[in-house]
Amino acid sequence: MDRIKLATVWLAGCSGCHMSFLDLDEFLVDIADKVELVYSPFMDAKEYPKDVDVVLVEGGIGYDEQIHFIEKIRQNSKIVVSFGDCAMNGNVPAMRNPLGNPEVVFKTSYFDNANVNQQIPKDEALPVLLDRVSPIHELIKVDYFLPGCPPPASRIKIVVSKLLAGEAPILEGDDLKNG
Numbered sequence: 809m810d811r812i813k814l815a816t817v818w819l820a821g822c823s824g825c826h827m828s829f830l831d832l833d834e835f836l837v838d839i840a841d842k843v844e845l846v847y848s849p850f851m852d853a854k855e856y857p858k859d860v861d862v863v864l865v866e867g868g869i870g871y872d873e874q875i876h877f878i879e880k881i882r883q884n885s886k887i888v889v890s891f892g893d894c895a896m897n898g899n900v901p902a903m904r905n906p907l908g909n910p911e912v913v914f915k916t917s918y919f920d921n922a923n924v925n926q927q928i929p930k931d932e933a934l935p936v937l938l939d940r941v942s943p944i945h946e947l948i949k950v951d952y953f954l955p956g957c958p959p960p961a962s963r964i965k966i967v968v969s970k971l972l973a974g975e976a977p978i979l980e981g982d983d984l985k986n987g
């Protein structure tokens with residue numbers, strides 16, 4: 809039987825959702841022969857591959873390159889899961905949204921709240937921040953939502969188990985307590 813090609817992606821988030829994924833502990837061993845991890849912060853893959861079966865996307869869309877990346881993820885993936893509250897509603901990174909223009913954020917961070925060496929870093933290699941952080945479903949079609957900040961490992965396990973079984977992951981009742 810072909811293994812499920814699984815990817816995980818880290819966009820505008822803190823990586824806490826990925827840390828919660830690691831909390832799956834021995835379940836990761838249980839699914840190791842059913843899953844091929846093809847792209848993830850847990851591995852050294854440079855290019856998002858084609859023909860991904862399932863991708864868990866952590867974080868919202870906060871800078872320009874992430875717009876193109878999330879579109880590529882959608883094109884190359886059968887099932888996209890919005891993984892955690894930052895992907896679902898912007899959450900913590902979106903706290904800058906009421907300030908609007910990112911220049912205001914830079915000024916607050918690097919001038920107003922800095923005691924020494926006040927200066928805004930300028931580097932063409934840095935990505936261009938968007939005026940607001942968006943949940944991923946504002947840019948692409950999302951197949952399933954996995955809420956929580958971070959989603960507890962028990963909830964991730966329910967969703968991943970269902971997807972590996974070819975079933976729709978329905979979260980309800982106690983599945984949604986905590987996290």
Ligand code: SF4
Nearest residue numbers: 821822824893894957
């Ligand atoms: Fe971090 Fe919470 Fe956002 Fe996950 S949902 S990336 S844990 S802030």
